[in-house]
Amino acid sequence: MTNELKVPTMAEMMAEGKSPEVLFWVGCSGSFDDRAKRITKAFVRLLNQAGVEFAVLGTEESCTGDPAKRAGNEFLFQMQAMMNIEVLNAYDVRKIVTACPHCFNTIKNEYPGLGGSYEVVHHTQFLKSLLDDGRLTIEGGSFKGKKIVFHDPCYLGRANNIYEAPRDLIQKLDAELVEMKRSRANGLCCGAGGAQMFKDAEPGTKEINIERAEEALDLEPKIIAAACPFCNTMLTDGVKSKNREGDVKVMDVAELIANANDL
Amino acid sequence: MSYLDNIFFAVILALGIGYFAMNVRKLIRNIRLGRDIDRSDNPGERWTNMAMIALGQKKMVKRPISGILHIFVYVGFVVINIEVLEIIIDGLFGTHRILSFLGGFYDFLIAFFEILAVLVLVGVIAFLIRRNIIKIKRFIHSDLKGWPKSDANYILYMEIVLMALFLTMNAADYQLQFRGFPHYDQAGSFPVSSLIAPLFDGMSDNAVWVIERACWWLHIVGILIFLNYLYFSKHLHILLAFPNTYYANLNPKGKFNNLDSVTAEVKLMMDPSADPFAAPANADPNAVPEKFGAQDIQDLNWVQLLNAYTCTECGRCTSACPANITGKKLSPRKIMMDTRDRMEEVGKNIEANKGVFIPDNKTLLNDYITPEELWACTSCNACVEECPVNIDPLSIIMDMRRFLVMEQSAAPQSLNAMMTNVENNAAPWPYNQQDRLNWKNDN
Numbered sequence: 001m002t003n004e005l006k007v008p009t010m011a012e013m014m015a016e017g018k019s020p021e022v023l024f025w026v027g028c029s030g031s032f033d034d035r036a037k038r039i040t041k042a043f044v045r046l047l048n049q050a051g052v053e054f055a056v057l058g059t060e061e062s063c064t065g066d067p068a069k070r071a072g073n074e075f076l077f078q079m080q081a082m083m084n085i086e087v088l089n090a091y092d093v094r095k096i097v098t099a100c101p102h103c104f105n106t107i108k109n110e111y112p113g114l115g116g117s118y119e120v121v122h123h124t125q126f127l128k129s130l131l132d133d134g135r136l137t138i139e140g141g142s143f144k145g146k147k148i149v150f151h152d153p154c155y156l157g158r159a160n161n162i163y164e165a166p167r168d169l170i171q172k173l174d175a176e177l178v179e180m181k182r183s184r185a186n187g188l189c190c191g192a193g194g195a196q197m198f199k200d201a202e203p204g205t206k207e208i209n210i211e212r213a214e215e216a217l218d219l220e221p222k223i224i225a226a227a228c229p230f231c232n233t234m235l236t237d238g239v240k241s242k243n244r245e246g247d248v249k250v251m252d253v254a255e256l257i258a259n260a261n262d263l
Numbered sequence: 264m265s266y267l268d269n270i271f272f273a274v275i276l277a278l279g280i281g282y283f284a285m286n287v288r289k290l291i292r293n294i295r296l297g298r299d300i301d302r303s304d305n306p307g308e309r310w311t312n313m314a315m316i317a318l319g320q321k322k323m324v325k326r327p328i329s330g331i332l333h334i335f336v337y338v339g340f341v342v343i344n345i346e347v348l349e350i351i352i353d354g355l356f357g358t359h360r361i362l363s364f365l366g367g368f369y370d371f372l373i374a375f376f377e378i379l380a381v382l383v384l385v386g387v388i389a390f391l392i393r394r395n396i397i398k399i400k401r402f403i404h405s406d407l408k409g410w411p412k413s414d415a416n417y418i419l420y421m422e423i424v425l426m427a428l429f430l431t432m433n434a435a436d437y438q439l440q441f442r443g444f445p446h447y448d449q450a451g452s453f454p455v456s457s458l459i460a461p462l463f464d465g466m467s468d469n470a471v472w473v474i475e476r477a478c479w480w481l482h483i484v485g486i487l488i489f490l491n492y493l494y495f496s497k498h499l500h501i502l503l504a505f506p507n508t509y510y511a512n513l514n515p516k517g518k519f520n521n522l523d524s525v526t527a528e529v530k531l532m533m534d535p536s537a538d539p540f541a542a543p544a545n546a547d548p549n550a551v552p553e554k555f556g557a558q559d560i561q562d563l564n565w566v567q568l569l570n571a572y573t574c575t576e577c578g579r580c581t582s583a584c585p586a587n588i589t590g591k592k593l594s595p596r597k598i599m600m601d602t603r604d605r606m607e608e609v610g611k612n613i614e615a616n617k618g619v620f621i622p623d624n625k626t627l628l629n630d631y632i633t634p635e636e637l638w639a640c641t642s643c644n645a646c647v648e649e650c651p652v653n654i655d656p657l658s659i660i661m662d663m664r665r666f667l668v669m670e671q672s673a674a675p676q677s678l679n680a681m682m683t684n685v686e687n688n689a690a691p692w693p694y695n696q697q698d699r700l701n702w703k704n705d706n
Contacts, residue, residue, distance in 0.1 A: 007703045026699070028690040037702040058700040062689030070642050071678045072556065072664030074522045076685055078529040109518035114526065154643040159517025185648050189585040194642030198681035198691055202639040205590030212585075 005044050009058040010091045020055040022126070023093045025107065027100035028063050029229035035236065036229035042258035043099050043123050049263060050136040054097070060087050064106040071195040078114065081106075085116035099123040099254060101155035101228045102193075108160070122156055124166040124227050124253050131172065139260050143173040148256070149180060149221040151212065151235060152187035153228035166227045166253045173260055175223075180215050188212050190238075192230035213238025217248060224250045272354035272483075279487030286494035290572060293610040297565035302510045309509045312653070317504040322651040326579070329393070332386040336422070339383035340501065343376050343429065350483050360436075363450030373451035377433060380426045381455055387422045394419075401578030406597045411576055414496045421492070425485050432478035434459035438471050500575035504652040507573040510566050511653035516644045519661060524553045556665025559626040560606045563659060570654040571602035580646035580656060586639040593639035595646035595656035601631035602659060628663055637663050638675060 013020055024047070030040040047054050065080030084107075088096075096118050098104050108120035121129075130136035148170055156162045163184045170177050182188040191201070191208030201207060213235055216224045224239065226232045229252075236250045251259075302309075315321045320337060324330035352361045363369050394402045394415060407415070433456035439447035441460070453460070463471045493499050500507075531537050557563050580595035581587050587594050605627045613620050628634075640660045647655050667673045674682070681691045689696045 005703055007700070009700070026702075028692065028694075031699045031702060032690060032692055032694045037705060040702055056700065059697050061699055062696060063685045063691060065685070067691050068682055068685055069519060070661075071674060071682065072661065072666075072668035073674070073682055074525045074555065074665055075529065075669060076682055078521065078525050079532070080685065080689070082529055082533055105515075105517040109515055110521060113521045154641070154645075155517050158644040158648050160515050186583070186645075188588075189641045189643035189645065191585060191589075191641060194640050195678055195681065196641050199638070199675050199677040201589075202586070202591045202593075202635055204586070204639075208585045208589050208641065211589055 005041060006048050007044055008055045010055045010060065010093075011058070013055045014091065018053075019092065021053045022095045022097050023088070023091075024054045024056050025064075025096050025098035025100075025103050026056055026061060027098055027103045027229070029233075030099055031061070033229060033233070035232060039099055039229060039232070039252040039254055042252065042263070043127075043254040045258050045263040046127060046130075046136065046254060046261070049261065050130045052130070052135070057087065057091075064103045066102045066106040067195045067198060069106070069110070070193070071198075077110075081111055081114050081116070085111060085114055088116055088118065093118055095119040095121070097121050097123055097126040099227075099229065099252070101153040101159070102230065105155040105159050122160075122162060122165065122227070124156075124169055125162065127254065127257060128165045128168055131169070137261075138169075138172040138257055139262070141174075142260055143175040143223075143256065146173075146175045146222045147178055147220065148173070148175045148223045148225050149178050149216050149219050150183070150225045150227075150253075151180070151190065151216060151231055152184055153226065153231050154187065154189050154193050156227055157187055158185055166225070169253050169257060170225055173256060178219050178221060180219065182215065188215065190226075190228075190231040190234035192234045197230050197233075207238075207241075209234035209238040210241055213242060217242060217244055221248060223256070224248060225253055225256060226250060227253050266357070269355055269357050275484065275487065276351065276354070279490060283491050283494070286491070289610060289614075290494065290499075292613075293606050294565050294568045294572065296561050296606065296609060297563050297568040298561075300564035300566055302566060305513055308513055309511075312511060312513075313505055313509045316651070316653060317508040320651075322653075325649075325651075329390075332389050335379075335382040335386035336390075339379040339386075339426075340422075342379055343383075345372065346376055346429070347483070347486060350479070354483065359446050360448075360450050363448065369450060370452035373433070374454050377430065377453060377455040380429055383422060384426050387419050387426075391416065391419050401582045404578060404581060404594070404596075406578070406581065406594050406600060407576065411497065411600070414498075415576070418492075418496060418498050421485065421489055425482065425489065428478045428482040428485060430456050430459060432456075432475055432482055435463060435471050435475035435478060438463045439468070439475060442468055442471075444468055444472060497574065497576045500573050500652060503569065503573040507569055508653050510569065512566075512655055512658070516647055519658075522555065522665070524555065554666070555669035556667070557659065557662035558628045558666045558670070560602060560609055561620075562666070563602070563627075563662060567655070567659055567662075568602070568606055570656075570659075571599050571606060573652055574599040574603065574654055575652075576600060577651070579649040579651065580654070583645040583649045585641055585643060585645065591636075591639040592633070593636045593660075595660075598632060598636070598656045598659055599654060602627060605631050628666060632663065634667055634673065637667065640664075 010023065026040055029036040062084060063080055064084060065077035068080065069077035096107055101122060104120055104122045107118065127136065131138065150167055150170060152163065167177060188211065189208060190212055224235055226235055232250055232252060239245050239248050239250055320334055323333050349360065349362045353359055393399050433453050436447060437453045437457055437460045440449050554562055560568060576596055578596050584593060584595055609620060612623055637660055642657060644657060647657050684691050684693050688694060
């Protein structure tokens with residue numbers, strides 16, 4: 001775990017006259033949220049292990065504008081989008097990987113109309129391709145037979161029809177992958193999307209993240225796997241509210257694989 | 264004198280179809296109140312969607328029980344209407360069972376219609392039980408208080424009456440054929456109504472004939488009433504599901520449209536050589552600046568308005584909505600019902616004012632849909648995924664949020680704080696952009 005992370009920035013790469021195979025878009029959550037930063041680092045360790053030549057924007061990265069757009073502020077969204085597109089195009093970025101389904105969706109679907117067209121993949125898809133190409137191997141031992149339930153992030157699943165990549169990765173761990181009744185296209189939201197992450201919920205009878213955490217806990221899993229930093233936060237809070245944080249962990253798919261590989 | 268029947272039939276038919284056509288014109292006028300949106304791309308994919316989703320009921324069977332029962336009623340409805348063709352020809356020309364020259368195939372058709380009629384009855388009775396006895400949650404939801412609840416039951420009763428008339432008519436016809444009554448030649452095969460026919464055994468020929476004629480007339484009149492009821496009910500989906508699935512959004516569900524009016528302004532802001540005070544070239548001095556987002560139905564696009572007329576209030580969207588499940592006020596079904604109700608109100612206003620809409624100090628926002636409902640949405644797309652006919656309630660919610668934020672600056676305080684952070688330091692939280700890479704050296 002002590003291996004120093006190699007995280008070159010685009011600026012450094014450019015200074016060396018190199019261009020990376022892929023840009024890792026870290027996202028605000030992955031940059032600033034303490035829990036999500038651990039996901040970022042787990043993913044970077046896997047990239048380092050697989051020898052992927054990647055780069056980050058570092059201090060040149062800024063919010064994609066997703067929360068502003070979903071909150072209804074199209075102005076702010078487009079300002080952010082156009083500034084980001086200028087930076088990305090200036091570096092001649094072709095391929096982007098991100099661990100955040102919200103960044104993924106926005107850059108993939110909403111940037112092309114504003115002049116930013118890139119090949120955008122979610123980190124679970126990217127890890128899957130590394131695996132398929134033999135650049136990364138997964139040592140399943142530590143998760144063998146453990147019950148893992150996967151929660152579909154809305155902006156990965158329903159929004160972009162990506163259901164299998166994260167499941168394929170979990171299955172490589174020799175774990176027992178179980179499904180909630182509401183999964184894949186019928187998955188229940190964690191409650192964070194549409195800018196809800198940044199506001200209190202409207203009056204109701206229950207918090208959405210608790211409803212979802214209960215559904216996951218009913219299956220008595222060892223691990224609730226997520227593939228989105230916001231889902232991770234919401235489900236972690238939900239598990240805590242049921243006082244189950246001692247025996248059930250909420251982890252990102254990248255963390256599972258990094259753990260399995262002893263990284 | 265013998266032509267009286269036929270003339271009477273032609274008049275009823277013309278009235279029934281004429282009144283329906285008049286209402287269809289209103290419907291088209293109301294849908295055209297919406298903004299333009301181009302959905303002429305990818306005709307191949309659109310036809311496929313219509314074939315699979317509307318014609319093929321692909322999304323209905325995601326919930327197998329209601330899906331299969333619905334297919335009974337749907338197939339029955341579509342196929343038995345071939346019989347209506349025969350009824351219309353017979354009615355206009357005074358013939359009886361004009362299609363019976365088809366011989367064996369006619370026997371097959373009639374037998375098939377009868378079996379379908381029974382399946383329709385099974386489906387409709389099951390639907391009534393689900394609504395009124397089992398009281399499935401989405402059918403007793405507060406969205407449906409009053410007229411919508413009665414509307415749903417009326418439609419089911421009407422279908423029972425129509426099927427009962429159809430089978431009774433066939434049973435009487437079968438008796439008359441059996442007795443060799445004049446003009447009732449042996450035609451058709453009656454697997455179901457032949458079981459009802461013995462009820463007429465003790466009756467005179469004339470009495471059975473009167474029953475047959477009465478059922479025949481009531482059946483066609485019932486169908487015309489049903490046709491004209493559509494416009495006033497939630498039941499328009501039987502027609503509009505087809506255009507609705509054709510014109511539905513084909514993009515990934517996560518892709519929200521970028522507002523072009525905003526793009527133009529943002530580009531101007533970001534262009535260092537642009538003169539912000541310069542008058543635009545060739546500007547129309549009377550142009551009204553485009554409203555950002557939607558406050559009323561005229562601000563929505565015509566596909567969203569078509570969605571509202573297509574909604575049959577099944578409530579699958581609401582039953583899958585995370586906000587509704589956890590007791591919030593938001594119900595995607597209500598968003599669609601409100602949009603339609605407001606559209607009808609605006610339409611009536613236009614009729615009362617000789618073709619012009621006179622502002623009535625009401626809007627879809629606030630008078631029908633409250634900000635509390637709009638802010639409860641997580642944009643998770645569960646409602647869009649659930650809709651068996653590809654209605655998109657989320658797009659209306661987003662357009663109304665845009666109006667709240669960009670025209671009225673009426674976002675919740677905490678969202679304003681988030682947006683201020685994005686503006687000032689390029690993240691939704693108050694962290695400095697210069698610290699973006701600090702995670703690399705954290706432990």
